[in-house]
Amino acid sequence: MITLTSDFGLRDPYVAEMKGVILSINPEAKLIDITHDVKQFDIRMGAFMLASAAPYFPKGTVHVAIIDPEVGTDRRAILIETERGFFVGPDNGVLMLAAQNQKIQQIREITNSQFMLPRVSNTFHGRDIFSPSAAYLEKGVSPSQFGAEIANPTWPNFAEIKYKKDVILGEVLHVDDFGNIITNIPEQEPRQKQIKGFSIVLRRKMLNLKFSKTYGNGKFKEAVAIIGSHGYLEIALNQGNAAEEFSVTAGDEISVSVVR
Amino acid sequence: MITLTSDFGLRDPYVAEMKGVILSINPEAKLIDITHDVKQFDIRMGAFMLASAAPYFPKGTVHVAIIDPEVGTDRRAILIETERGFFVGPDNGVLMLAAQNQKIQQIREITNSQFMLPRVSNTFHGRDIFSPSAAYLEKGVSPSQFGAEIANPTWPNFAEIKYKKDVILGEVLHVDDFGNIITNIPEQEPRQKQIKGFSIVLRRKMLNLKFSKTYGNGKFKEAVAIIGSHGYLEIALNQGNAAEEFSVTAGDEISVSVVR
Amino acid sequence: MITLTSDFGLRDPYVAEMKGVILSINPEAKLIDITHDVKQFDIRMGAFMLASAAPYFPKGTVHVAIIDPEVGTDRRAILIETERGFFVGPDNGVLMLAAQNQKIQQIREITNSQFMLPRVSNTFHGRDIFSPSAAYLEKGVSPSQFGAEIANPTWPNFAEIKYKKDVILGEVLHVDDFGNIITNIPEQEPRQKQIKGFSIVLRRKMLNLKFSKTYGNGKFKEAVAIIGSHGYLEIALNQGNAAEEFSVTAGDEISVSVVR
Numbered sequence: 148m149i150t151l152t153s154d155f156g157l158r159d160p161y162v163a164e165m166k167g168v169i170l171s172i173n174p175e176a177k178l179i180d181i182t183h184d185v186k187q188f189d190i191r192m193g194a195f196m197l198a199s200a201a202p203y204f205p206k207g208t209v210h211v212a213i214i215d216p217e218v219g220t221d222r223r224a225i226l227i228e229t230e231r232g233f234f235v236g237p238d239n240g241v242l243m244l245a246a247q248n249q250k251i252q253q254i255r256e257i258t259n260s261q262f263m264l265p266r267v268s269n270t271f272h273g274r275d276i277f278s279p280s281a282a283y284l285e286k287g288v289s290p291s292q293f294g295a296e297i298a299n300p301t302w303p304n305f306a307e308i309k310y311k312k313d314v315i316l317g318e319v320l321h322v323d324d325f326g327n328i329i330t331n332i333p334e335q336e337p338r339q340k341q342i343k344g345f346s347i348v349l350r351r352k353m354l355n356l357k358f359s360k361t362y363g364n365g366k367f368k369e370a371v372a373i374i375g376s377h378g379y380l381e382i383a384l385n386q387g388n389a390a391e392e393f394s395v396t397a398g399d400e401i402s403v404s405v406v407r
Numbered sequence: 408m409i410t411l412t413s414d415f416g417l418r419d420p421y422v423a424e425m426k427g428v429i430l431s432i433n434p435e436a437k438l439i440d441i442t443h444d445v446k447q448f449d450i451r452m453g454a455f456m457l458a459s460a461a462p463y464f465p466k467g468t469v470h471v472a473i474i475d476p477e478v479g480t481d482r483r484a485i486l487i488e489t490e491r492g493f494f495v496g497p498d499n500g501v502l503m504l505a506a507q508n509q510k511i512q513q514i515r516e517i518t519n520s521q522f523m524l525p526r527v528s529n530t531f532h533g534r535d536i537f538s539p540s541a542a543y544l545e546k547g548v549s550p551s552q553f554g555a556e557i558a559n560p561t562w563p564n565f566a567e568i569k570y571k572k573d574v575i576l577g578e579v580l581h582v583d584d585f586g587n588i589i590t591n592i593p594e595q596e597p598r599q600k601q602i603k604g605f606s607i608v609l610r611r612k613m614l615n616l617k618f619s620k621t622y623g624n625g626k627f628k629e630a631v632a633i634i635g636s637h638g639y640l641e642i643a644l645n646q647g648n649a650a651e652e653f654s655v656t657a658g659d660e661i662s663v664s665v666v667r
Numbered sequence: 668m669i670t671l672t673s674d675f676g677l678r679d680p681y682v683a684e685m686k687g688v689i690l691s692i693n694p695e696a697k698l699i700d701i702t703h704d705v706k707q708f709d710i711r712m713g714a715f716m717l718a719s720a721a722p723y724f725p726k727g728t729v730h731v732a733i734i735d736p737e738v739g740t741d742r743r744a745i746l747i748e749t750e751r752g753f754f755v756g757p758d759n760g761v762l763m764l765a766a767q768n769q770k771i772q773q774i775r776e777i778t779n780s781q782f783m784l785p786r787v788s789n790t791f792h793g794r795d796i797f798s799p800s801a802a803y804l805e806k807g808v809s810p811s812q813f814g815a816e817i818a819n820p821t822w823p824n825f826a827e828i829k830y831k832k833d834v835i836l837g838e839v840l841h842v843d844d845f846g847n848i849i850t851n852i853p854e855q856e857p858r859q860k861q862i863k864g865f866s867i868v869l870r871r872k873m874l875n876l877k878f879s880k881t882y883g884n885g886k887f888k889e890a891v892a893i894i895g896s897h898g899y900l901e902i903a904l905n906q907g908n909a910a911e912e913f914s915v916t917a918g919d920e921i922s923v924s925v926v927r
């Protein structure tokens with residue numbers, strides 16, 4: 148099984164070209180799209196998407212992620228083996244969040260041209276390098292055949308949460324298509340026994356929110372704090388768009404005070 | 408074979424997570440997307456999409472449809488067996504139109520946690536309940552194992568057509584991406600032998616339309632009445648967008664007088 | 668393996684209906700989407716998409732392309748056999764560019780109703796004629812069984828490049844989602860040994876561009892001339908949108924003078 152994540156969109160033929168390359172090498176491969184609508188060149192959003200979906204795939208799955216603004220420069224092509232599977236893509240951080248969650252065993256630079264298309268363009272390594280490498284990997288070629296091991300991969304710059312007395316300082320990781328505001332604050336932090344509510348500051352606006360178990364239990368268009376399906380604190384509007392309501396986008400700061 | 412219908416869009420990783428869950432349980436499953444661009448929370452549009460596509464799939468297909476504004480509340484999760492296949496989703500009507508066309512044999516509430524993910528979130532039953540249930544069902548688990556039979560499923564509120572002397576009163580079921588206006592008036596009604604044309608009232612505007620066999624036979628941008636591919640009366644513009652031209656959206660009333 | 672290209676979009680159930688029809692006839696078929704976001708009725712864009720992706724698919728692949736503004740009129744349905752595979756679609760030029768690149772062996776009109784759905788609508792031959800034909804073809808039915816050979820297929824009107832002394836006159840074939848401006852000038856033309864740069868005229872604006880090997884090597888938002896992944900001259904902006912910057916759309920003229 149091979150998953151594909153990119154910022155190519157589905158209008159252009161680029162994703163299909165990658166699939167054609169994989170299926171020419173490995174006709175039995177099962178191909179699953181994670182998303183191709185990552186914001187262009189947004190490595191961080193790609194990393195979040197891949198890390199969200201990867202845990203749900205079977206052991207041995209090969210994940211390919213191509214958010215690659217530096218294609219054709221000297222940024223490296225890498226392959227990561229984890230305890231649960233494999234990751235293939237550019238060495239710019241897009242693979243690291245998902246790979247790290249599965250315990251990394253080895254990282255190698257892909258340099259063996261035997262596992263690339265005969266002619267490698269400067270503009271589309273997704274098709275010319277990453278797709279054939281993934282196809283051969285899924286076919287059983289050993290990681291060691293692709294190139295030498297490396298020790299210094301590039302990490303994406305995800306904000307870490309900070310504490311300032313009783314206040315948790317985090318940021319907005321992603322705004323999904325429902326307008327749910329997904330933060331980088333894991334559920335262990337705010338979900339403490341005696342909590343009755345949150346006081347959240349978003350774009351200098353203070354919100355006093357109830358902590359809800361579901362999107363749907365609140366009043367119509369009521370804002371709620373919720374632990375979303377990936378285990379992070381989210382701010383949502385019941386049947387409405389929270390990000391629009393509060394003019395929030397990915398990267399915005401958030402500070403949370405817990406009301407006990 | 409398992410089909411997927413939702414209002415999740417393809418930008419977020421939600422659809423991929425569902426696919427990963429299904430393939431982890433049932434690696435041989437063949438997954439086909441019907442659409443993930445149902446208008447958010449629009450049960451009726453989801454029901455129409457599923458009912459349009461389901462008849463074309465092979466016997467035994469499992470159809471999963473997740474338009475689920477009440478996820479996490481006490482709305483039930485259900486499984487329907489018909490003469491031709493299976494339907495899995497929330498008990499809010501989204502499955503009923505398609506299931507009814509295939510003759511319903513039994514409806515069961517899904518309560519057996521053995522066929523759910525070990526941890527069920529309050530926000531994403533598509534991934535945590537419906538996908539694993541569909542995967543097990545497709546693997547051959549008997550419907551009776553999922554939970555008890557129920558007799559009172561929720562029905563979607565599709566308008567029924569009415570008659571007022573020679574006038575048929577219906578409504579706009581759906582506007583497709585070509586701008587074709589799809590009504591809920593089945594072809595048996597207006598397609599009578601001696602018909603020369605229709606007089607159609609849409610948003611208080613009277614249109615005298617020719618009845619055409621094809622979109623393409625009229626003049627450029629000419630409006631025509633047509634029996635669309637699903638057997639309903641449509642209003643279309645030859646190489647143009649009828650819904651924009653007449654400012655029509657789903658749910659609008661339509662009244663049709665036949666000119667003999 | 669069967670690929671699908673259309674202008675149906677992914678919101679409506681039309682693509683899923685085609686897939687259901689194919690899988691009902693041929694449950695083993697592997698289905699790959701090239702794109703369904705061709706601009707509506709834009710035969711030329713469909714032809715470019717198909718021609719871009721088709722070379723990357725395995726020998727024997729059946730390519731179905733439905734950009735079909737004249738569906739239901741007397742335009743023919745055709746099947747093309749090439750040295751590498753098969754093409755199925757309307758006889759309006761959409762198949763020809765891709766088929767021609769693979770050396771055409773025979774072109775037949777599809778007239779045998781045995782390989783169509785029992786009831787053929789006037790509005791959706793993609794589902795009723797082309798999908799079942801492709802499914803049977805992939806199952807091994809001989810092309811000769813579908814209908815008689817024809818000698819006069821319709822060709823799409825792609826501009827050919829012209830020369831005026833040292834100036835190459837071409838046009839913009841496609842603007843991709845990154846805003847890259849893809850021209851119809853093949854790499855053999857401008858990529859000559861002593862070239863230092865190009866002087867390009869786009870919408871009466873003169874650009875003096877460097878010839879770059881990659882999108883990413885220039886300065887931020889710098890415009891570069893590049894040989895794209897399909898072997899055509901492109902104008903791109905490093906991490907920016909060249910088509911927006913220069914207000915260019917598909918079909919625009921381009922003239923190129925080489926600076927030696």
